[in-house]
Amino acid sequence: MFGFLARLFYRSSSSETARKRLKFVLLSDHLALAPDVIDAMRAELLAVIARYCDIDPSCAEVGFEHREQGIEMHATVPIRALTGRQRPDLKVVRPSAQLSQAAPVVAAEAPASTVASELPGIEWGTQAPLLDEEPSDDGAERKSDETATGEKSAELEKSAVEGNAAEPASKTLPVTRKKHQKSGRTYPAAPSSTREHVNGERSAQG
């Protein structure tokens, strides 16, 4: 539960520690939410995203900022790949070495723009299996992980250039700033229209 905090404070100067602790405690004061509840909210948010996309929770940043009109939450979640699951209650499958072949189909069925609240049958936080919240504190291991992601990214982009509908890896998903698209479509009923959407986006880019 305190993994998030532990990582924040890992190997920093004491003034840096003070600054981060203060920011967190004031956020907790202002939101009237206990610090571990904010941690839990973050974990659940990432868990929901992880049901549709392959993400590395240790690279995700969920932050809060004070704005003129109040507190704003923002999340930056690098997506390694889309998981290709057809039903939200299925177990999360990590991408295998054959990712680059699997990715195009996946992208069509679970676009990154899908917002959790549109999906029927999901109760926020109840069905979602919480991710392994404790991120590795081993810098070297994390670095190699990122390197691997980078290689996947290169592969995916290569396949994308060849005309596949793969989403580039490491695309960031700004969760809270995303507009809810009221498509009225039920998931996962319309893969064809989704495919069009993805292809349309791609051709617009090209």
Place this chain on the structure above:
Amino acid sequence: MQEAQPAYAAASATVDRPLGRAIVITSGKGGVGKTTTTANIGAALAARGASVALIDADVGLRNLDIVMGLESRVRFHLLDVLEEKCSLDEALVRDKRMEKLSLLAAAQTREKEDVDGEQMRALVERLRERFDYVLIDSPAGIEQGFRNAVIGAQHAIIVCTPEVSAVRDADRVVGLLPTDWRPELIINRLRPALVKKGKMLSIEDVDAILRLPLLGVIPDAPEIIIATNRGEPPALDPNSPTGSAYRTIAAKMAGEDVPAPTAAPKRSFFARLFGGL
């Protein structure tokens, strides 16, 4: 030197001079230097030629008189005035160094709950008719004593040390002040050498967290302890670096254009003096 009047204090038809500005000095947390700040800003403003009344609102824990070195002159106190046991003039203690600086001491043997908020508001109003500045030294905490200190003021100065507890309490206190106020921040007891080593919150850190206009930064220095021992505000000592910081704050309050407070110029000075800290 004629003191510049704050623009919003000018509307007063009943008296021949504009109403003064009542400012509460508060912090939430105790021991961050509210009383020392009140004494020194008051002395620095009076040294500039403004007429200043200091009110010790810390009923039961009177200290502003001893910090100012005026404890032997106090005959009547705040509650005596509120309860009309003496006149305001009898209770106001004139500073021995500066004619334009006066002190209204707190009652030592009474409780904060004995003060009536509306009477306090009326008293501050009366003082504003006679003084350019009315500085109210708030007690620590956010209870009755704090509310009595705030009730007659139009502006607040938040004193905060670069510590997590003080910053958190300062944030809390700001939330309790009237929403249309724009309180200003004084960062007290900054130790630039520690900030440089990453062992103390910096001005920028506190600034970013509290997001208040920064009125000034007071370096931590042993001379404050010595000055308090003697009852002589360092603001009146031309050779004192903390005194200089208080005078800069007074100049800014009087509407002078002063450079934004930074630790940089003081850092070199303090690095020389307290390099080992």
